[in-house]
Amino acid sequence: MLSHARSVWPEEACGLIAGIDHIDDTDPDAKVEIREIRKVYLLENQDHTNVHFSLDPGEHLKAVVDMRKHHLKPLGNWHSHPETPSRSSAEDIRLASFDHTASYLILSLMDNEHPVLHSFHVENGVSTPEALEIISG
């Protein structure tokens, strides 16, 4: 994700994430919903700008076919912010509002040496951070 985002900088990079959802119920009083990202798809930003993105529909379809083949669930999408923080913009919230089951990852390259990746849940026009832990790669 990071090397792709750097390779298309200063344009926004984008793509899809896929994996599985499960519930950690080791503590029955505090069930935790866990979303495990197993695959990240790097797609072309059809807009080729540094301020917004649209996924290439052909590549999008190919990625969905690949997810089905590997029994992965579509979990959301990701894009980079070449020059701004890892925070949902008004435009990001507007675009995300049609699907509140998805996770929206934003990778900020504002500080080239310290890239920042956050995940967001967007519902009713409000973007809320989700806990994100990188365990490999």
Ligand SMILES: [Zn+2]
């Ligand atoms: Zn954005």
